[in-house]
Amino acid sequence: MCYSAQIEADYKKYMKMFGAAMSLREFAELYWEHGGRELKAPMAMEAAFSDATTDDERRIQALIAESNALRTTKLEQELFKQRTRLADAERTLATKATKAATESKRIASDKIDSAARRLTDLKRTTLKDSDSRIYPGWYAPVMIVQGGRRIVVPMRYRCRLPGWTEQTEREKPGTYNARRDSLKRVWGKLFGYSHGIMIVNRFYENVDQNGRNVVLQFDPAPPQQMLVACLWSRTSIPGEPDLWSFAAITDEPPPEVAAAGHDRCIVPIKPENVDAWLNPSPSDLAAQYAILDDRERPFYEHRLAA
Numbered sequence: 077m078c079y080s081a082q083i084e085a086d087y088k089k090y091m092k093m094f095g096a097a098m099s100l101r102e103f104a105e106l107y108w109e110h111g112g113r114e115l116k117a118p119m120a121m122e123a124a125f126s127d128a129t130t131d132d133e134r135r136i137q138a139l140i141a142e143s144n145a146l147r148t149t150k151l152e153q154e155l156f157k158q159r160t161r162l163a164d165a166e167r168t169l170a171t172k173a174t175k176a177a178t179e180s181k182r183i184a185s186d187k188i189d190s191a192a193r194r195l196t197d198l199k200r201t202t203l204k205d206s207d208s209r210i211y212p213g214w215y216a217p218v219m220i221v222q223g224g225r226r227i228v229v230p231m232r233y234r235c236r237l238p239g240w241t242e243q244t245e246r247e248k249p250g251t252y253n254a255r256r257d258s259l260k261r262v263w264g265k266l267f268g269y270s271h272g273i274m275i276v277n278r279f280y281e282n283v284d285q286n287g288r289n290v291v292l293q294f295d296p297a298p299p300q301q302m303l304v305a306c307l308w309s310r311t312s313i314p315g316e317p318d319l320w321s322f323a324a325i326t327d328e329p330p331p332e333v334a335a336a337g338h339d340r341c342i343v344p345i346k347p348e349n350v351d352a353w354l355n356p357s358p359s360d361l362a363a364q365y366a367i368l369d370d371r372e373r374p375f376y377e378h379r380l381a382a
Contacts, residue, residue, distance in 0.1 A: 302344035
């Protein structure tokens, strides 16, 4: 399963590469809906609006700034709370070493470090590679076709299948990937109907090595942007903005990925097949399978993730 990926998070790159339009409403609603609540989105996706040139882009830029201001306040409050907890634990330990105080000191120190790092990231203006990395539950730009035109929509990387409730989703949290061998059975309401593309530069996997879990980073060689085949869903929620969510299709791994210890791999389709993939016909699933089979096949170099 592709548990994490470094993506192309700048919607403008999709516009330049594919002539796609940004779905301004969905970007705006995403930040309006969360209203300062924790929104898991790569920093690079938000940074794409830093040089806004239109009124709509400036509106989204303002919503992002407002969201970040609320995040900053919450992190500062968390820092104060944990520093107080740390001081209390240290006073206790100065007179008597207790297990509870030792544990409280450890937890407070870890939370202080985490909050301080997140505050630093909110204030940082120079992007790093990790600022384009997503995990299940995070939002990412996905290109789809609606009304005969290509658009880019921010979607959550964990798909809520049609008919599912939030409770169903919690019981089946693995739907950030869609196995090729279950597309007709599990994903039949989306395969042949709702196809998308996510641009991926590299991906990461949890792998068992001698009984120890490690995270490996897989890079295509030569370096390239992979057009990963996705399925997506739009769920109507009464009284709230619609939930857009997606899954990346995975298949049996190439030999080098299998040799590294992983049994799945994302499916990068060829540029010449993008249009056919984004405009599927449910009456011709064979054509969709053919696109997945006629994929790009880069060699994946791997190393331990930093």
